[in-house]
Amino acid sequence: MTFEEALKLVEEKASVYWGTYRVENLVNDLQETYAPKIKMPQKIMLVFMEMKFNYQVDFEFFWKLMGDCVATDYLRENYKEEEIMTAWLHPELVEVKE
Structure with missing residues (x-):
């Protein structure tokens, strides 16, 4: 709609x-x-939010810095890049999945 x-x-x-x-x-x-919810396991979400809020890096730097990280591998395998960017821009849409 x-x-x-x-x-x-x-x-x-x-x-x-x-x-x-x-x-x-x-x-x-x-x-x-x-604005669909983006569901992530808690461990992945915590790494993601740590980079966004505590280190306050931009998205491109996050992607480069996390290049070989398990969290980034998980994100790349399970989400479209647009979903990850949306989560970065609108963290209120991120929800913990079991």
């Missing part, structure tokens, strides 16, 4: 009877499409 489709849907369906449940579903659909 695009943002235009969502706005059209809200305009068509919006009323006092539409209810917050449907609006929440709409927002959740948009989140899944445009």
Whole structure:
């Protein structure tokens, strides 16, 4: 669903009877499409966040510095580069998976 489709849907369906449940579903659909959660094992996430926040390096330096690291190998094998960049830019989207 695009943002235009969502706005059209809200305009068509919006009323006092539409209810917050449907609006929440709409927002959740948009989140899944445009900002999905990125699930990582806790150990990998901790290394990732350590580099981002404690060392405050940029993404390219992170990639070079972590070239032979197990965490980076895991990231490269399990995620698209766009997902990793999204996690770097929006760490609030990163979620621990079991």
